[in-house]
Amino acid sequence: MGGGFVMIPLLVLWAGLGQKVANATSLVAIIPIAIAAVPIYYFRQGGAPQVDLRVALFLVIGSSIGAYLGARALKRIPERQLRIGVAVLMVLVGIKQVVVP
């Protein structure tokens, strides 16, 4: 877990940021967290993380294009719909975590 679902509600509910700013800020903050997670993952696994490099390469080709377009599209999504969408997604993921941890 990158922590996006922890940072987004904190940024909105505690820091009082708008949903769009919170989403964008969360993704920027994930950069150092994800980089830090690599060595942590190393230690926890007691060896190199097992990575399917071929799948990772093709995932990244798709996800980089998607992330660029998604980040560009953020400004055009209405704030209210975005808030509801994020909240609904979080409820679903939360229920999934509780039922199938």
Place this chain on the structure above:
Amino acid sequence: MTLADFAAIAGGFLAGLLSGAIGIGGGLVFVPMLTIGFRVTQTIAQGTSLAAIVPTALVGGVTHLRHGNADVQAAVWVGAAGVLGAIGGALIAVHVESTLLARVFGVFYVACALLLLQRALTTRSEEPPAESS
């Protein structure tokens, strides 16, 4: 290129769109996609997901910074707290059962989501004044 490679690009694209717009890393989509769709083990799914999240967040995060979407000061604070949290979490995770930890986070997500939903439904649709353009 095989059919699986194209499926990875398509799945990655969807995960990237969600990552860029919602502000999550993409592991939410990557891990189940890899275990269910690509039939890899949970360990390989998590390792591969982590490897894919770094460039995905870099592209999305830098795009947000270039477009002035993010609150840079908040990102520095939250990012630093997140790094400490990740280290702390790894230390705690050794002593606490992972399923319990996942459930605690699940309850936290639902509680936060309900607060967010309540706020979304009670506030007007106009942009909040704190919004930076």
